[in-house]
Amino acid sequence: MSEPLRVLIIDDYEKDAQLLIRALRKEGLEPYAERICTAPAMERALGSGSWDVAISDCHMPEFSVEGALALWQRELADRPFIVVSGAIGEEEAVALLKAGAHDFVKKSNLARLVPAIRRELRDAADRQARKSAEEALRQSEMRRCQLQTELNCAAEMQKLLLPQAPLFLPGFEIAASCFPARQVGGDFYDWYETMPGIVTITFGDVMGKGLAAAMLMTTVRASLRAVTLRVQPSLAIKLAEQSLQHDLNSSESFVTLFLARLNVEASLLTYVDCGHGYAFLRRKDGRVEELLPRGLPLGISSAENYQEGGCVFEPGDALVVYSDGVIDAMPEADHGMIASRLAGAPDAREMVARIAALAPPGIPLTDDLTVLVVRKS
Structure with missing residues (x-):
């Protein structure tokens, strides 16, 4: 099967073109x-x-x-531009090649013409492929930089959504820290006074x-901020x-939550655990109290109502809430192990730091790691 080729022949003799x-x-x-x-004919x-290729006589x-x-x-x-001539000086040929002609073929040796065309077409295809690859790489780098900028902005905005100042009770x-596995993540915590002496504490994943x-x-x-007032x-x-409901259904996602209300004067914590499970009360003497009951995460359909639990703080007691990123970082960790690591910690901030330190140093997190502690002085 013949290989098609679109050829522009620049020659003043029809017989030479037919050759x-x-x-x-x-x-x-x-x-x-x-x-x-002629120049006008070539422009047309x-x-x-x-x-695909131009083949030009040298003297017209x-x-x-x-x-x-x-x-x-x-x-x-x-695209290749090949000069074909019967009589051309060496200096003229070199000058044409320097000006951009791709090859020179003598009319007495037309057997070189097709190999020269094929070679130049291959080279042109390679140049175009490199050019396309470089452009694709440039576009990819631009998109990566744009995405990185957007992620940086999103990460900064997410940090600003977390409580920026300690709450003096x-x-x-009260102290907390969040370490996203990526620049941004799905863990969050929040605290705010809903009325004097009443503090809402939220922990979500x-x-x-x-x-x-x-x-x-x-x-x-x-x-949650809108409905917990x-x-x-x-x-x-x-x-x-x-x-x-609409957002959770459309995203096919769910959220585990620990939502609590602290009555500061009564030292009473009222809470709902929506499928979170990683929350306990550490008594001053190191004993662990499970925080029950527990319900399903938000986004998992159920006819059951969420049940509240409650506990009363004594001096030295601490509420500890953490995300499953702690377990991913140290699979053997449980409430008892975590509680034992907190012995002798002077304040809530130190407790948070000790739990966060369970993640092995130098190893990237596979999931967001978040810790919150509320301690009665």
Whole structure:
């Protein structure tokens, strides 16, 4: 099967053009050829079609090979331009090659023509492939930089959503830290006074990691803030689940939550555990009290209502809440092991630091790691 080739022949003799066409066909090419011999004709030809190669005579009465080469380079610089001539000096040939011609073939040796064309077409294809690859790499790097900028902004915004200043509570300390496995994550914590002496404490873990989890986390946090102002935790959870139902269903995600209300004067903690489970009360003497009951995560359909639990703080007691990133970092960790690590810790901040230190240093986190501690002085 012949190989098609679109050839622009720049020659003032039709017979010479036919010789070139026969030489191409002899080597298995099927040329679609057009012969021109003036600058206006070449401009029309270049404007009306896409050419694979130009074959130009060196000496023409109305058109110079230098002019033809300049027009070709203006439109199709990446395609081969082959000079074919019966008589040309060495200096002239070298000058044309330096000006951009790809090869020179004597009319007495047309057997070189097709190999030269094929070689130059391969080289042109390689150049185009490299150019395309470089452009794709440049575009990819631009997208990566843009995404990195967006992630940096998202990470900064997520940090700003976490409590920025300690909450001073008579007789209590509260501290927390969050270490996303990526720049942004789905873990969050929050605390704020809903009324004098009443503090709402939220700890959540959105299924997944990265930007999608972080976006859903922002929505969950905003919904909880809107519904926890003057209602008990169980009702707040019910209202939040109703408002979040569409987002959770469309994202096919769920959220584990620990939502608590602390009455500072009474040292009473009322809470709802929505499938979180990683929360306990460490008594001053090191004993661990499980915080029951527990319900399902938000986003998991259930006809059951969320049940509240409660506990009373004594001096030295601490509420400890952590994400499953702690377990991923140290699979053997449990409430008892974590509680034992807190012996002798002078304050809530030190307790948080000790739990976070369970993650082996130098090893990237596989999941977001978040810890919150509320301690009665």
